[in-house]
Amino acid sequence: MITYLEAIREAQAKALRDDPRVYIYGQDVGQFGGAFKATKNLAQEYPGRVLDAPISEDAIVGSAIGAAMEGMRPIVEMQFADFSTVGFNQIVNHAATLHWRTAVPCPITIRLPSGGTAGGGPFHSQSMEAIYAHYPGLIVMAPATVEDAYSMLLEAVAIDDPVVFCEHKYLYYHLKAESLPTEAMPTGKARIARTGRDATIVTYSAMVHESLAAADELAAEGWEIEVIDLRTVKPLDTDTVLASVARTGLLLAVGEAFPWGGVTAEILARVASEGFDLLDAPPRRLNAKDTPVPYHPNLWGTHRPTARTISAEMRDLLRR
Amino acid sequence: MITYLEAIREAQAKALRDDPRVYIYGQDVGQFGGAFKATKNLAQEYPGRVLDAPISEDAIVGSAIGAAMEGMRPIVEMQFADFSTVGFNQIVNHAATLHWRTAVPCPITIRLPSGGTAGGGPFHSQSMEAIYAHYPGLIVMAPATVEDAYSMLLEAVAIDDPVVFCEHKYLYYHLKAESLPTEAMPTGKARIARTGRDATIVTYSAMVHESLAAADELAAEGWEIEVIDLRTVKPLDTDTVLASVARTGLLLAVGEAFPWGGVTAEILARVASEGFDLLDAPPRRLNAKDTPVPYHPNLWGTHRPTARTISAEMRDLLRR
Amino acid sequence: MLRPMASTAEFPRAHTELSATEKTFLQAYRWMLLARVVEEKLASLYRGGKIFGGVFLSKGQEALSVSLGISLRKRDIFAPLIRDQAARLAFGEPLLDCTRTYMGSRLGPMRGRDGNVHRGRPAEGILPMISHLGAMIPTVAGALMARRFRGIQGTVGATCIGDGGTSTGAFHESLNLAAVERLPLVLVVANNQYAYSTPTTRQFACRDLVDKAVGYGVEGHSVDGTDLLASLQVVGHAVERARAGHGPQLVVASLLRLAGHGEHDDGHYVSPGLKEGALGRDCLKVAEERIIDQAWATREELALWHEDAQRQTEEAVAQTLREPLPDPSQEDWCSLASRHLSEG
Amino acid sequence: MLRPMASTAEFPRAHTELSATEKTFLQAYRWMLLARVVEEKLASLYRGGKIFGGVFLSKGQEALSVSLGISLRKRDIFAPLIRDQAARLAFGEPLLDCTRTYMGSRLGPMRGRDGNVHRGRPAEGILPMISHLGAMIPTVAGALMARRFRGIQGTVGATCIGDGGTSTGAFHESLNLAAVERLPLVLVVANNQYAYSTPTTRQFACRDLVDKAVGYGVEGHSVDGTDLLASLQVVGHAVERARAGHGPQLVVASLLRLAGHGEHDDGHYVSPGLKEGALGRDCLKVAEERIIDQAWATREELALWHEDAQRQTEEAVAQTLREPLPDPSQEDWCSLASRHLSEG
Ligand SMILES: Cc1ncc(C[n+]2csc(CCOP(=O)(O)OP(=O)(O)O)c2C)c(N)n1
Ligand SMILES: Cc1ncc(C[n+]2csc(CCOP(=O)(O)OP(=O)(O)O)c2C)c(N)n1
Numbered sequence A, B: 001m002i003t004y005l006e007a008i009r010e011a012q013a014k015a016l017r018d019d020p021r022v023y024i025y026g027q028d029v030g031q032f033g034g035a036f037k038a039t040k041n042l043a044q045e046y047p048g049r050v051l052d053a054p055i056s057e058d059a060i061v062g063s064a065i066g067a068a069m070e071g072m073r074p075i076v077e078m079q080f081a082d083f084s085t086v087g088f089n090q091i092v093n094h095a096a097t098l099h100w101r102t103a104v105p106c107p108i109t110i111r112l113p114s115g116g117t118a119g120g121g122p123f124h125s126q127s128m129e130a131i132y133a134h135y136p137g138l139i140v141m142a143p144a145t146v147e148d149a150y151s152m153l154l155e156a157v158a159i160d161d162p163v164v165f166c167e168h169k170y171l172y173y174h175l176k177a178e179s180l181p182t183e184a185m186p187t188g189k190a191r192i193a194r195t196g197r198d199a200t201i202v203t204y205s206a207m208v209h210e211s212l213a214a215a216d217e218l219a220a221e222g223w224e225i226e227v228i229d230l231r232t233v234k235p236l237d238t239d240t241v242l243a244s245v246a247r248t249g250l251l252l253a254v255g256e257a258f259p260w261g262g263v264t265a266e267i268l269a270r271v272a273s274e275g276f277d278l279l280d281a282p283p284r285r286l287n288a289k290d291t292p293v294p295y296h297p298n299l300w301g302t303h304r305p306t307a308r309t310i311s312a313e314m315r316d317l318l319r320r
Numbered sequence C, D: 001m002l003r004p005m006a007s008t009a010e011f012p013r014a015h016t017e018l019s020a021t022e023k024t025f026l027q028a029y030r031w032m033l034l035a036r037v038v039e040e041k042l043a044s045l046y047r048g049g050k051i052f053g054g055v056f057l058s059k060g061q062e063a064l065s066v067s068l069g070i071s072l073r074k075r076d077i078f079a080p081l082i083r084d085q086a087a088r089l090a091f092g093e094p095l096l097d098c099t100r101t102y103m104g105s106r107l108g109p110m111r112g113r114d115g116n117v118h119r120g121r122p123a124e125g126i127l128p129m130i131s132h133l134g135a136m137i138p139t140v141a142g143a144l145m146a147r148r149f150r151g152i153q154g155t156v157g158a159t160c161i162g163d164g165g166t167s168t169g170a171f172h173e174s175l176n177l178a179a180v181e182r183l184p185l186v187l188v189v190a191n192n193q194y195a196y197s198t199p200t201t202r203q204f205a206c207r208d209l210v211d212k213a214v215g216y217g218v219e220g221h222s223v224d225g226t227d228l229l230a231s232l233q234v235v236g237h238a239v240e241r242a243r244a245g246h247g248p249q250l251v252v253a254s255l256l257r258l259a260g261h262g263e264h265d266d267g268h269y270v271s272p273g274l275k276e277g278a279l280g281r282d283c284l285k286v287a288e289e290r291i292i293d294q295a296w297a298t299r300e301e302l303a304l305w306h307e308d309a310q311r312q313t314e315e316a317v318a319q320t321l322r323e324p325l326p327d328p329s330q331e332d333w334c335s336l337a338s339r340h341l342s343e344g
């Protein structure tokens, strides 16, 4: 069995093995193997290519951009997604604009350990995918499965553009698979995680699992819910979403991030403008609450969507 | 006649005059009066209360938060909105979370000279309102008129929460009014900038004027277009938007920012989920293109929505 | 809320013969002891699964930390960092704030919304840290600007940072800003030789972090952070200098953290040479030895104080355990002070 | 694309008797002259409404700038800043890149997408700046890391920053990172006494910016930036030290910008005392005087070189004016290199 976290480690090992242009840079990623052990043993196995960085997110990303211009393919690990705010300028204004301005590609991968866990609190729990997706020039991935964590990270490193790779900390240890995949869906293509004909849930990352659990619950009540795992949020696979809504007529978009203008807003906007007539009822969305992510599990469990709140919302939609 | 820019100066003068807790901090805001002259003569008129800051956006915002905790009401001027990315962490993680975490208010106003102008280029043209609106704990204003520039800035300073004040550089000199207002609409309330019964344009800031021009054009063709100026994008006045769509049945949301997940996505998501049955046709949106903001006016004029592209889109919607 | 030193075991009569410095030393020692004891308790609660999220100990850093806390005055401003339990106590943070925040009590200052070391009472001058290292430095600077604007004199503002935290842009921007404004800011750098697992060789290349002072135009001080007496003197002096109008003070202490980065970490990466060397001394033991050597107190008194610290700790934990946890249904889920503007 | 010094007016025969240093001086002088002339032209085009956005002159800073450009080698990495027209020319940036970028020619390296000083040719080691001050320093550092990873030896990476730019977190984080990695980075600080309108007293409190070097563990150098000879020596020496493996080099030059921040600004805030003092000397004049004093060239030769610079400038502008402007209908409006992933 291999975990989501191990898959991320294995993808990086493979990238280092197969491509001499790859190196890893981030706080404590070297001998220590990273705060979450996503780079465990890689410094030992690939000497000189997995480097501990000072606590300087802005300079870390800036240096990765310079290295990319000179032909490397850096993987940057942020210790937590939340700390990428300190490297924000280099990500959105430098990495994202480079190719458009100069025609020189900027193939960097920025790994963001994302999302909430019990006891994480306001500054170790954030989901920043919507923020990065807003900026032209970035690709934003948010894998929900062990297989995707592996193959999408390999893709991220191979892509000639800056990729913000939102890996979910809650899935690190919770999610296991039999083995690593040998094939993968193309980047930018969403996956139907569960087929159904009564309604569509569009979601990504950890919320895929909450949504699947909700679908299970509803199945017991006789409803067949389709669950779409976006995989990448930018580009966002509108076609797959529309095709599903065409089948079901009902849409619920679910995200773990803050409600204003997140991925779910983008989904609803697209479906409303491009698939209006496919809808049998007003589309809905479910997000975290509009407060920082709370520390105590009692609050955290209510702050973010869960199988229970998703199924409740869906039940309401089905019985409209 | 008073310009939008002068209104901003006057609002700051009044705030300094009326409230000893107010001070202004930012690069070149002192003797020099600011890069755009928004603080012209204020250092002279209010000695010791309008301070030049070092080129340290992160520390500038951080210091404003500390001063607010100690009872002050700082106004921070960013030289350009684009440079707020460097102070991003303090804005979204510190100012925005403070009251929720501690019950102590954080009354700071961050002025962002925003939006595109001819020759501004990728780093002096950005519209960041959607980025800030995503974060819980911030209020985001984007005044479109001289009157609002004045009264909303006064409101921003008076509000007990951090306000991101997106003032549009293109409007600085272009927009003039007879006099300053003595009354103002409440914060959070949208304004019907033009009434109409055939379709609704929801927009804000400089795009209000492009939309009004588009409405003029269409009026010549016999269409009556309602134009809603959101004024604040967070909170977003869904009620006024829905009421208008209820009257017209057609919605076009227009924004100058990048297309993925901007204000227009939020508008469409709200109307689709809360006003689905009011819509006679799929709602639409028009944004800037998904590239950085180009330098040359030839490109810039095509990158952002204009009266011409708005009227074309609206015509298409009307003749669907 | 700032409490005087609460204790059942008062100084024995003989202590009236002690000098002021000696009394301060003993008082500081007792805060250190209380910090050590409460953190040991937190560690054991953590191991027992009673605490969500991380537990961050200051073991080995109490002498430095307490020196700052005890040198500040009631109306000063203080933004503690992760390893400042001792300073918090000495500055006046109630012990219950610690247990309540770690354990998520609804009655704690953060009401379960934020946890562990992310606590404070801004209205009483204790600024609650956000996690982003360096972020509290400009905030203290701004609080000092506010005091100046308001004509309040004699305030000192203090905060701490680790060797790793000196690499942040925030450290630089804010120390520079404070120097330009000539603010009474005391910035204590606890160079405990590691930032999480990262040794100083991968963090900076200067000979000594105190060499940064000249580049900001601020006064710099070095101190052996394992030595309470030295720490009290040097940190106390820096606080006095700031209060007397000599602008920002940078204090760089050398020491070692005698625990993992957090309780999830065994700190195996710490070099044995460092642990066995002078920096590896336990500041609490060093202080204890001095007390005994100088006969400022007896072993029996020390034992009493230890019991007292344990009793206070047990009481705080017991009380916290009796308190209500946050209840999502009673939350208003509103981020704004201006409730009417909330989109909640 | 890096061109040798293109010129119709070659050194007269007598110059074969000049030492290498003297020849370098003359060559540097000619780049300075060309920079001055082209920027004067840009200013006049700006006044004529022919340029959108800002025009930023380096008047008074050409000696420092050219010293860096001329000290670098073809395969080095260079990220120029706003006032580096002379360095760009000396490093090999075609004059047309300047006029094309300012005037938005579709044939320029930025194709009208970015403007004025935001230009470069990353493939040829000229990194195009983003506006955010300090942001190019880590980028050069990273480019040097790449060279090291790839086993390419002998590269130097250089970039510039103003007195104001030293206050950015980016400056700090990246100089520190470069020091930790012991990269061959040359960071030239042009302390022209103002950041836009802000005097150094509101920007930093250290005695001299070069005092920052010790706090990073890098070598520091000071130089009078109005003096070409001194600048060539000091900057050249710093570049050599970096190339020889002595780690990052911080060069701090004192000078004054003899123009507004941009051409929209009259620089009225600059103190008359400074303008009249030693820093207010025009480096071009100072260099000229030295040339004449030392008889390295005659006034007639100087006049010829000036004519040559004017001719080159006029040719570049004339050619640029003939070139197509960007055409929105021919734009792909695609930000990504992976076009198939574009949402365009
Ligand atoms: C900006 C930022 N980046 C990363 C982190 C994650 N982080 C938390 S503590 C830590 C190490 C801190 O080391 P140091 O400053 O030396 O303090 P110490 O833990 O040794 O007391 C890191 C990297 C953070 N909190 N903030
Ligand atoms: C991070 C950031 N903040 C603000 C600005 C706006 N800005 C552009 S140039 C300038 C002044 C720069 O002064 P200095 O670094 O001394 O360089 P000089 O113009 O004197 O050459 C400022 C504030 C910017 N470009 N980047």
Ligand SMILES: [Mg+2]
Pocket: C162, C163, C164, C190, C191, C192, C193, C194, C195, C196
């Ligand atoms: Mg440390």
Ligand SMILES: [Mg+2]
Pocket: D162, D163, D164, D190, D191, D192, D193, D194, D195, D196
């Ligand atoms: Mg300057």
